[in-house]
Amino acid sequence: MAEVRILVGTRKGAFILTSNGSRRSWSVSGPLFGGWEIYHVKGSPADPNRIYASQTSSWFGQIIQRSDDGGRTWHQPGSPEGPSVSGTGMPMGESNKFVYDTSDETGRPLTTHQWYDGTQHPWEFARVWHLEPSLADPDTVYAGVEDAALFRSTDGGASWHEIAALRGHESGPSWQPGAGGLCLHTIVLDPNNPDRMFTAISAAGAFRTDDGGLSWRPINQGLHSEYIPDPTAEVGHCVHRIAIHPGRPDTLFMQKHWDVMRSDDGGDSWHEVSGNLPSDFGFPIAVHPHEPETIYVVPIESDSLHYPPEGKLRVYRSRSGGNDWEALSRGLPQEHCYVNVLRDAMTVDELDPGGIYFGTTGGQVYASADDGDSWTPIVRDLPAVLSVEAQTVR
Amino acid sequence: MTAATVRVLLPHHLRTLARVDGELRLEVRGPVTIASILDAIEAAHPMLRGTIREHVTQRRRARIRFFANAEDVTHLPPDARLPDAIASGAEPFQVIGAIAGG
Numbered sequence: 267m268a269e270v271r272i273l274v275g276t277r278k279g280a281f282i283l284t285s286n287g288s289r290r291s292w293s294v295s296g297p298l299f300g301g302w303e304i305y306h307v308k309g310s311p312a313d314p315n316r317i318y319a320s321q322t323s324s325w326f327g328q329i330i331q332r333s334d335d336g337g338r339t340w341h342q343p344g345s346p347e348g349p350s351v352s353g354t355g356m357p358m359g360e361s362n363k364f365v366y367d368t369s370d371e372t373g374r375p376l377t378t379h380q381w382y383d384g385t386q387h388p389w390e391f392a393r394v395w396h397l398e399p400s401l402a403d404p405d406t407v408y409a410g411v412e413d414a415a416l417f418r419s420t421d422g423g424a425s426w427h428e429i430a431a432l433r434g435h436e437s438g439p440s441w442q443p444g445a446g447g448l449c450l451h452t453i454v455l456d457p458n459n460p461d462r463m464f465t466a467i468s469a470a471g472a473f474r475t476d477d478g479g480l481s482w483r484p485i486n487q488g489l490h491s492e493y494i495p496d497p498t499a500e501v502g503h504c505v506h507r508i509a510i511h512p513g514r515p516d517t518l519f520m521q522k523h524w525d526v527m528r529s530d531d532g533g534d535s536w537h538e539v540s541g542n543l544p545s546d547f548g549f550p551i552a553v554h555p556h557e558p559e560t561i562y563v564v565p566i567e568s569d570s571l572h573y574p575p576e577g578k579l580r581v582y583r584s585r586s587g588g589n590d591w592e593a594l595s596r597g598l599p600q601e602h603c604y605v606n607v608l609r610d611a612m613t614v615d616e617l618d619p620g621g622i623y624f625g626t627t628g629g630q631v632y633a634s635a636d637d638g639d640s641w642t643p644i645v646r647d648l649p650a651v652l653s654v655e656a657q658t659v660r
Numbered sequence: 661m662t663a664a665t666v667r668v669l670l671p672h673h674l675r676t677l678a679r680v681d682g683e684l685r686l687e688v689r690g691p692v693t694i695a696s697i698l699d700a701i702e703a704a705h706p707m708l709r710g711t712i713r714e715h716v717t718q719r720r721r722a723r724i725r726f727f728a729n730a731e732d733v734t735h736l737p738p739d740a741r742l743p744d745a746i747a748s749g750a751e752p753f754q755v756i757g758a759i760a761g762g
Contacts (some may be wrong), residue, residue: 326721326724327710359706
């Protein structure tokens with residue numbers, strides 16, 4: 267029978283929630299890496315035993331953790347106890363070394379981006395927001411970092427190299443941070459085309475490569491953001507999250523700072539599908555595992571009030587790819603609820619019927635095993651949840 | 661070249677990363693300075709590279725401080741000799757994380 271593993275990153279450690287395919291009872295393990303901010307934990311689609319975690323701290327910086335046994339044991343890749351140079355002569359202890367590429371051969375000059383006061387500011391690495399393992403190779407994994415850039419490891423996370431053409435895009439000097447920093451938080455890999463990849467940066471917008479990262483272009487046509495000087499600018503939008511169904515990778519769904527958007531041409535153009543949502547502000551967006559036109563969002567009152575409308579926690583589902591939305595509230599708190607659901611904190615499993623999961627800043631992780639019709643808290647009192655990912659292990 | 665055995669106290673999270681309990685005892689060759697102690701820490705525990713000072717610039721991370729013999733030596737030049745009590749192992753060199761809530 268299939269097993270479902272929910273990988274939860276929180277402000278104070280990581281947790282792994284496990285159930286069999288019925289998804290009725292769950293075991294909870296953790297905290298792993300207690301006391302550290304765990305921005306993201308994600309398993310390899312090519313090998314479910316391989317899991318990567320981004321462990322960060324304002325004191326001690328970035329750490330990359332890796333498990334090769336489904337989360338039972340962890341290590342910093344390239345850093346076993348012992349000598350500082352491996353048998354192959356490669357320096358160890360470099361899995362947390364994220365250095366912007368300024369080399370003549372592959373890099374771009376270390377330019378500047380806009381700072382909060384309008385001056386230019388050098389790129390400075392702060393942390394890894396998102397880890398996206400390759401769909402085919404467990405040792406290849408992408409990292410979206412703050413200040414916004416994309417890195418890739420091809421040795422299981424032991425060393426990282428910037429895919430510099432993204433930061434080197436001509437619009438780079440105009441990118442500016444949102445309140446959460448200038449972060450590359452979304453990486454979507456096209457399952458049909460290994461050379462195509464989508465990324466999203468706050469607050470620059472969405473970008474696409476069609477040549478494996480050698481060149482990038484902004485894909486923000488159709489986005490409208492009242493809060494920037496030119497509401498239809500090519501770059502400068504605060505995209506919060508992009509999601510696709512793997513069977514239809516040219517259709518993209520986006521939760522923007524405000525507005526839920528849809529593209530049917532790989533991001534070349536977007537149109538709004540917010541429809542009858544009570545608020546179209548929010549962070550995550552997810553696509554049903556088996557129904558490419560069924561999507562989920564969690565409306566939040568506004569960018570000033572980061573909590574659900576009316577104090578009611580409701581997931582909204584559209585079965586028509588947007589515009590027509592229904593509230594899903596069974597099992598969710600419908601009074602005095604003022605939590606938020608962050609951009610990486612909603613996901614789906616691959617079982618049938620589909621399992622939907624999300625975590626809150628109040629430390630609850632909710633699960634639905636019936637396409638979202640009803641919800642049950644798996645855990646209620648974790649630290650604030652930063653990310654939730656599901657692994658379906660068969 | 662002379663070698664000294666230096667005692668080092670790491671904060672909780674770095675002890676966990678390095679998988680060590682209690683104090684470190686490290687052999688430091690040449691003058692005992694902040695830089696030479698950090699070199700010894702990183703050589704013995706490569707997983708701590710980048711957690712006390714930045715990988716490339718070698719700059720101290722902003723929320724890390726160094727104490728020696730009950731004095732804050734954070735802003736000493738990295739190559740300045742530390743007190744004899746540190747070089748002799750009478751007192752530990754302390755790596756400390758800034759106090760903060762949350």
